[in-house]
Amino acid sequence: MSDSLIICVSDYWQRCHYHNRPNPEAGDAWPKSKPLRRLCIHVDAINGNYYLREFLHQHVLAESLRRNHGVQLVWLQFEEPQKDIIDYRFADMLAHTIWERIEVEHLMSWLSTLGGGFSALGEQFERCAKTAGKISLQQLKIGLRLGDPFLQTRCKLYYSISLIQRGQLRMAKHLIREQYQFASKNIEKDVRLMRMCLGIWRRLSYEYEQRRLRKGGN
Structure with a gap:
């Protein structure tokens, strides 16, 4: 779990929802010596859900970001869309x-x-x-x-x-x-x-x- 790309979704109210977060009970821990290198993306909530799904399921993409760019945490800042979309x-x-x-x-x-x-x-x-x-x-x-x-x-x-x-x-x-x-x-x-x-x-x-x-x- 410690090698996985951590995903954080920040909603409209600045509440954070983590995915692939390390589990202390399993021996994983947040690195304390230096802050995690982040990739911050500001995106509307509709497209943000597609981003989240890709980061969680496309392991090749996650591995490329982690190895080639040193990204350890992807921060998705959800913003309110300009107009609602009816599915x-x-x-x-x-x-x-x-x-x-x-x-x-x-x-x-x-x-x-x-x-x-x-x-x-x-x-x-x-x-x-x-x-x-x-x-x-x-x-x-x-x-x-x-x-x-x-x-x-x-x-x-x-x-x-x-x-x-x-x-x-x-x-x-x-x-x-x-x-x-x-x-x-x-x-x-x-x-x-x-x-x-x-x-x-x-x-x-x-x-x-x-x-x-x-x-x-x-």
């Missing part, structure tokens, strides 16, 4: 992402309503329980696409209800345990999710008890 391409990408998220949330609400209806009918009809399970798997695919772990956990719990209704208690047991461990050990604990796990676990325990009674009667 229309990024705005279009952001608008598309937001629109897609809204549509996905709308789809999830419909699937939840539909899955709830089939799940209620699944208490009497196994075919409806299977359909509810398929809907839960579709919701899980959406949760994976959104990258929402809590949504994925809820979908897995919905699927575990379908498994219980179809008599696949062992598979449902392992699935519920995994989701409860995630909900309880995660940094952002979801109390409602934990209560949901406990409620489905009670339903699972009831089914196990009913199965035991039926075997005892036979």
Whole structure:
């Protein structure tokens, strides 16, 4: 780290943000015998971000400045641009992402309503329980696409209800345990999710008890 080119960005309020700064805990230290040789660049903030990226990622450029010119510290003094620039391409990408998220949330609400209806009918009809399970798997695919772990956990719990209704208690047991461990050990604990796990676990325990009674009667 001590041989790396140090980059300092000074913002509008003269606050300094360092990159490639030596780490004292790793044995690196700022040289105290003489000041660092600087290359000071005054640039507007828009172009300054491109400068910063080049200095950080173009190792050949950094090495050339350090070896051929003795530069140890590049000081980027950001200045306010004369006029703001609208990034229309990024705005279009952001608008598309937001629109897609809204549509996905709308789809999830419909699937939840539909899955709830089939799940209620699944208490009497196994075919409806299977359909509810398929809907839960579709919701899980959406949760994976959104990258929402809590949504994925809820979908897995919905699927575990379908498994219980179809008599696949062992598979449902392992699935519920995994989701409860995630909900309880995660940094952002979801109390409602934990209560949901406990409620489905009670339903699972009831089914196990009913199965035991039926075997005892036979």
